[in-house]
Amino acid sequence: MPTRKAVFALSCAAVLMTACSAPTGPPVVSESATPSLSKAALTPAVRATARPSAQAEWKTYTTPDGQLAFDYPPDWNVKDRAREAAPGGVxxxxxxxxxxxxxxxxxxxxxxxxxxxxxxYALMDSQVLPALKQDGAAPRFIFEGRDDHGSYPTRPASLAYGITSAPPPVGPSACPIFQFFDWGSGLAAFSGVYNPVVAAPGDTPDVDTPExxxxxxxxxxxxxxxxxxxxAD
Incomplete structure (x- = not known):
């Protein structure tokens, strides 16, 4: 069983290695020896449902505007970063x-x-989320990656998980990761970036595959x- 890995989230300028404006090259997660996406990872694989988890004691968080809610483990926390929110958003x-x-x-x-x-392009996991349907279309949760070691051999693969309204890529390649979904009059994002060589306090970095x-x-x-x-109800 692999050790616990680090997952972190950033703002729009860097979060999810998205292309809010055209970059000069593939985004960098770390200069460490992050593994490239394996050949197996380049074949999209979909897990239909999450494995069971004892969620009886999980907590529920409702956004300050009362629009959305989500559940999270009892030992986790939610920090309100309202000063960094988009106008009218959370x-x-x-x-x-x-x-x-x-x-x-x-x-x-x-x-x-x-x-x-x-x-x-690599797809490690995917699930449709009917509860967030807008105008008849439901977004998906995905764990995906991009790899450009052919042109940038020292750059690690870009790996991220989150919710997206973007259509699935056709073929073996895709645009940079852009995990946003339609919500209200704009877009929303609930996502994070996966970096296997960044450790949280008390953890040890351990290079491993996204699979x-x-x-x-x-x-x-x-x-x-x-x-x-x-x-939210």
């Missing part, structure tokens, strides 16, 4: 019990994707937290 950060940033939830984002180039990370308790907890997002 910005909260989900932290593990050790204080590691697991994901951020933002709403009322006014931006649009850019696609300066396409890179080899192996999906077998960990940490991944199950953050997956179930994100996929529990729903309109």
């Amino acid at each position: 910005f909260v950060e989900v932290l593990s019990g050790a204080g590691k940033s697991m994901a951020t939830l933002r709403t009322n984002i006014q931006t649009k994707p850019d696609c300066p180039a396409k890179y080899p 192996a990370y999906t077998a960990t308790e940490e991944y199950d907890e953050v997956r179930q937290t994100i996929t529990s997002l729903r309109p």
